[in-house]
Amino acid sequence: MDLILSVPLRSLSNSTTDSGAGGPVDISPLRLLLATLPLPLVALISLHLGLGLHAKLAVAVVRCAAQLSVLGFILVPIFVANTWWITFLYTLFMLLVAAAEAVSRPALAYNGMLFEVLLSMGIASAASISFGMAAVVRVHPWYDAQYLIPMLGMLMGNSCSSVAVGLTAALEDLSGGKEKVEALLAMGASRFEATREVVQRAVRLALTPLLNSMNVVGIVSIPVSLVLL
DSSP: OOOOOOSSSHHHHSSOGGGGGGGOOOOOHHHHHHHHHHHHHHHHHHHTTOOOHHHHHHHHHHHHEEEHHHHHHHHHHHHHHHOHHHHHHHHHHHHHHHHHHHHHSSOOTTTTTTHHHHHHHHHHHHHHHHHIIIIIIOOOTTTOOOHHHHHHHHHHHHHHHHHHHHHHHHHHHHHHHHHHHHHHHHTTTOOOTHHHHHHHHHHHHHHHHHHHHHHHHHTTBOHHHHHHH
């Protein structure tokens, strides 16, 4: 929910690196490495409780570090070029990665799931970012990469998690309660009527993390732009 971009990214390059003068703090790689110290403890807890998450945690840590390291080398040329077609291609790449990540989490799957998730996330993200850029941010040009890419990235990040949770719940309910759905269909119910409870539960679970985040934004969750002020 950190969609408040009150500090343009270009202004950050003019900030002083002297933390005593109110500028950003320069965190060395060694100090950044210290932030990962709690992760082995989490892995040990996973092993002790038999959660089976320690391997996934290790992969996630490596991916996170690698992706953030590469991100700067990718985004800087895109921000400098600031052309619509380069920005568009990168947003398509973001969408593909987000959709692939969302469909990889559920244990169950069906034919065409990736395409449907890709289409739904693409339509929702395009509508939201178009409205935000045109009516709220109002930057010129409308495809300004330094605004569009971070905002779209936050939208897709939230939607990726929500889609994964909702999709998992829906598939599990349909698989475990297929007899009930088939009985309702046999009695003349439409597909929507037969799966109403499944859809309601999936949407409720998908929106719960987002609603929790909205309830504490500004109190517990502080937008990054306020920190940069």
